[in-house]
Amino acid sequence: xxxxxxxxxxxxxxxxxxxxxxxxxxxxxxxxxxxxxxxxxxxxxxxxxxxxxxxxxxxxxxxxxxxxxxxxxxxxxxxxxxxxxxxxxxxxxxxxxxxxxxxxxxxxxxxxxxxxxxxxxxxxxxxxxxxxxxxxxxxxxxxxxxxxxxxxxxxxxxxxxxxxxxxxxxxxxxxxxxxxxxxxxxxxxxxxxxxxxxxxxxxxxxxxxxxxxxxxxxxxxxxxxxxxxxxxxxxxxxxxxxxxxxxxxxxxxxxxxxxxxxxxxxxxxxxxxxxxxxxxxxxxxxxxxxxxxxxxxxxxxxxxxxxxxxxxxxxxxxxxxxxxxxxxxxxxxxxxxxxxxxxxxxxxxxxxxxxxxxxxxxxxxxxxxxxxxxxxxxxxxxxxxxxxxxxxxxxxxxxxxxxxxxxxxxxxxxxxxxxxxxxxxxxxxxxxxxxxxxxxxxxxxxxxxxxxxxxxxxxxxxxxxxxxxxxxxxxxxxxxxxxxxxxxxxxxxxxxxxxxxxxxxxxxxxxxxxxxxxxxxxxxxxxxxxxxxxxxxxxxxxxxxxxxxxxxxxxxxxxxxxxxxxxxxxx
Amino acid sequence: xxxxxxxxxxxxxxxxxxxxxxxxxxxxxxxxxxxxxxxxxxxxxxxxxxxxxxxxxxxxxxxxxxxxxxxxxxxxxxxxxxxxxxxxxxxxxxxxxxxxxxxxxxxxx
Numbered sequence: 001x002x003x004x005x006x007x008x009x010x011x012x013x014x015x016x017x018x019x020x021x022x023x024x025x026x027x028x029x030x031x032x033x034x035x036x037x038x039x040x041x042x043x044x045x046x047x048x049x050x051x052x053x054x055x056x057x058x059x060x061x062x063x064x065x066x067x068x069x070x071x072x073x074x075x076x077x078x079x080x081x082x083x084x085x086x087x088x089x090x091x092x093x094x095x096x097x098x099x100x101x102x103x104x105x106x107x108x109x110x111x112x113x114x115x116x117x118x119x120x121x122x123x124x125x126x127x128x129x130x131x132x133x134x135x136x137x138x139x140x141x142x143x144x145x146x147x148x149x150x151x152x153x154x155x156x157x158x159x160x161x162x163x164x165x166x167x168x169x170x171x172x173x174x175x176x177x178x179x180x181x182x183x184x185x186x187x188x189x190x191x192x193x194x195x196x197x198x199x200x201x202x203x204x205x206x207x208x209x210x211x212x213x214x215x216x217x218x219x220x221x222x223x224x225x226x227x228x229x230x231x232x233x234x235x236x237x238x239x240x241x242x243x244x245x246x247x248x249x250x251x252x253x254x255x256x257x258x259x260x261x262x263x264x265x266x267x268x269x270x271x272x273x274x275x276x277x278x279x280x281x282x283x284x285x286x287x288x289x290x291x292x293x294x295x296x297x298x299x300x301x302x303x304x305x306x307x308x309x310x311x312x313x314x315x316x317x318x319x320x321x322x323x324x325x326x327x328x329x330x331x332x333x334x335x336x337x338x339x340x341x342x343x344x345x346x347x348x349x350x351x352x353x354x355x356x357x358x359x360x361x362x363x364x365x366x367x368x369x370x371x372x373x374x375x376x377x378x379x380x381x382x383x384x385x386x387x388x389x390x391x392x393x394x395x396x397x398x399x400x401x402x403x404x405x406x407x408x409x410x411x412x413x414x415x416x417x418x419x420x421x422x423x424x425x426x427x428x429x430x431x432x433x434x435x436x437x438x439x440x441x442x443x444x445x446x447x448x449x450x451x452x453x454x455x456x457x458x459x460x461x462x463x464x465x466x467x468x469x470x471x472x473x474x475x476x477x478x479x480x481x482x483x484x485x486x487x488x489x490x491x492x493x494x495x496x497x498x499x500x501x502x503x504x505x506x507x508x509x510x511x512x513x514x515x516x517x518x519x520x521x522x523x524x525x526x527x528x529x530x531x532x533x534x535x536x537x538x539x540x541x542x543x544x545x546x547x548x549x550x551x552x553x554x555x556x557x558x559x560x561x562x563x564x565x566x567x568x569x570x571x
Numbered sequence: 572x573x574x575x576x577x578x579x580x581x582x583x584x585x586x587x588x589x590x591x592x593x594x595x596x597x598x599x600x601x602x603x604x605x606x607x608x609x610x611x612x613x614x615x616x617x618x619x620x621x622x623x624x625x626x627x628x629x630x631x632x633x634x635x636x637x638x639x640x641x642x643x644x645x646x647x648x649x650x651x652x653x654x655x656x657x658x659x660x661x662x663x664x665x666x667x668x669x670x671x672x673x674x675x676x677x678x679x680x
Contacts, residue, residue: 107629110645111622117649118615121656125604125611129663245637273639274630275622282623289619313668316660323656327649334646557587560597561671563678564584 040379041182048216048387049197055212059205066420067566069206069427070137070402071307074566076211078314082321084211085305087218088395089116089296089322090329092174092388093454095221096362098330102337103345103357103364106247106272109337113330115289119296120326124319127297130473130559131306132315136566138399139303139465140407143472146551148480148544152468153411155484157403159464159491160300163457164400165437167299168393170453172442175389181359182366182382188443195439198394202401202431207308210394217391220384222325225332228365228381231372232339240335244273247341254345254355272341287523288455294526295458298465301399312562333365340364343371393438401430452503455520459498463490463525471533473559476552479545482537490529497521587678596670603662607655618648 067073076084094116102109134142140156172191179190201209236242252269260268296302306315344350350358350367357363369381405427410418468487471478498504500516537545558564587593621629621644629641 107639107641107645110642111619114615114618114645114648114652118611118652121611121652121659122608124656124659125608241636241638244642248637270630273632273637274641275626282620285619285623286616289616293615313664316663320656320660323653327653330649331646553588554584556597557584557593560600561587561593561674563587563675 038182038184038375038379038382040376041382042379044380044383045183045386048220048383051216052197052201052209052213052387052390055216056201056205056209059209059212062208063204063206066137066406066423066427068208069424070304070398070406072207072211074308074310076308076314078309078317079321080211080215081305081309081314081318083218083325084214084308085302085318085322086325086329087214087221087388087391088302088305089326090218090221090388091171091392092178092385093170094329095225095333095388096174096178096365096385099333099337099340099365099368100357100362102334103340104361105276106251106338106341107274108276110330110334111275113333115292116296117323117327117330119293120319120323122293123297124316124323126470127303127473128306128315128319129312129562131303131469132309132312133559133562133565134473134555135303135307137304137307137406138402139298139300139469140403140411142303143465143468143483144411145472146555147472147483147548149416150412151480151484153407155468155487156465157407159460159487160403160407161400162491162495163298163300163460163465164396164403164434165441166453166460167457168396168400168434168438169441169445170450170457171389171393171396172438173445173448173450175386175393176442176446177360178362178382178389179386181363182386187446191439191442194390194393195435195442197390198397199431199435201390201394202398203428207304207398210391210398211305211308213394214391217384217387218325221388222329222332224381224384225329225336228339228368228372229332229335232335232343232368243335243338243342247272247338250341250345258355281518283523284519287518287520290526291455291459291462291520291522293462294466294522295460295462298461298469299457300403300461300465301395303465303469304399304402307566311565336365336368340368343368347371397431397434397438400434401427404430449508452498452501452508455503456495456498459494459520459522459525460491462522463494463529464488467526467529467533471530471537473555475534475537476549476556477537478533478552479537479540479542479548481540481542481545482533482535485536486529486531486533489532490525493528494521494525497524584678587674590674590677592670592674592677596667596674599670600663600667604659607659611652611655614651615648618644 062073063069065073094113098109098112101112131142134145138156139160140153143156144152172194175194176187176191179185179193180187183190185193201213205212232243233240236246248269250269251272252265255268256262256265306318309315309318344357344364344367350363350370352358357367359366366378366381366385370378373380405423409426410416410423414423464487467490468483471486472483497516498521500514501518501521502514503519505511505514505516629639629644631640632638633640633643
């Protein structure tokens, strides 16, 4: 295949670019402390890139039809898909972010983790099997099953692209900062490398390559985190209590060094063992929990993964595996966060003069790697963190591209009669366009605080995709008009309230007081979406509404039994 | 719409709705799935409400050590989540799949 040869020429050129050169390193100025060039990191990352490109080459030969491209031909097993889902979900944000939060505040990080996990059982109980039975490639296939195709597909494509874009920007900015710091590369170059590699995976290897890159990365990340947690626990004779006691002692010591009275210092030390500042008020707590829990069930790149398995049984198994791996991973990050308190919080090698972490607050796990295994292990963990971002953006981009090629091009513009080859090429071009947008926005947002974007993506998914999906599958009265308007209202309200919330209004825009005082909009926007869908459907007297309602029984039977599901004939 | 043409020998799909096996499958699985959903929601939001309204309770040490009640409870939410997932998969593999297989056989008459 000519394309594959060209691919390798591009990669060779890319490697020449990635070799760190002194001029590039000198050009870096900024608040983040520069790490010396880490050759182990570069070697491990280089190996990861080579392996994943080999996978891509292999996958490219097997990617012939739209079904291969979007859904890996339905040939992924439940176990493999479980790992890939876990890979999609364990982003660098959760590895570095949650361990950093535990390093800073202790217990609060665990509250975050529980919220991220509990969405999975809900997905399994209510959606996963039905989604597999009704779906072909995208979230919209299921949401629009019995509805008017054009409006529902347009809504779904729009909401998929919004969720994907915000998620993508956050990942790109994170990638740039991380790589700049760890590999001694300029920010822009780092963002371009991520964009180019991710494009190669998706354009040539489609869902097959994306899935296997995800699996390789999940295994590396789980292995790495297991090793770190093991070393931390081993140094305390496998007694968690001894670990916690030492962490409290260190936090108290730090507080009294900062001038706190002994009583205050011991109180501040002990505070890491219980809930602290994370939950400021009950409304925010519940709202944020809703966004995490139900947002997971509306993330388009996650939902798409249920179509890569041959049938409902494998879809079900993949959720069990994914939930198990993700839960195990959060357990490890909890230990890693406490390990970081014990091993790096008092070591000047890792700290700035003011006691903050060198390289920024998200570096706790990275510094812990150095403390555990020196420069070599630091290199390994850095490379894994980079690989993590790469795999996640590949999955997101594929979801975005299929919304454009499958939902807008094939279903709306060509009324479901698109030529498979043309649809594929639209999808591949969309990947290029999305990658270019992601690179440009990644660079544009370098100096911005993008922390709110991931939670915005979850809020949008919880307020738009999730209500539409759930009611279209489970409520016979739901109509096209109700789904489209109700879902759009949910999306819009989630977006507006996020702009008016402290994370954007105060932190990004710099105003004094936020009009919407809560952390997450979900507590308003999600029920509002459900209510709007219900009300609008109830009062929908259109001809289309009669068709929508009368189509429910057939959809229900298919969703419950799997009769007529794509790929069902394979077993 | 997904093409139904792959399975020409199926009886008209809609007649399945009156099959007692189909009704049993839908009834039992819905009840089971919603029970587990409500259990998960109650456990998680119960935990969140506890954090919001009674954080001191979670900050109490366990048995004189440094470990607090909050840690086994937080990890417990994660473990219960995994366990409920396992409970569902087990019942679905054994019971619901069998019902579905019988049903599809019946429809192929």
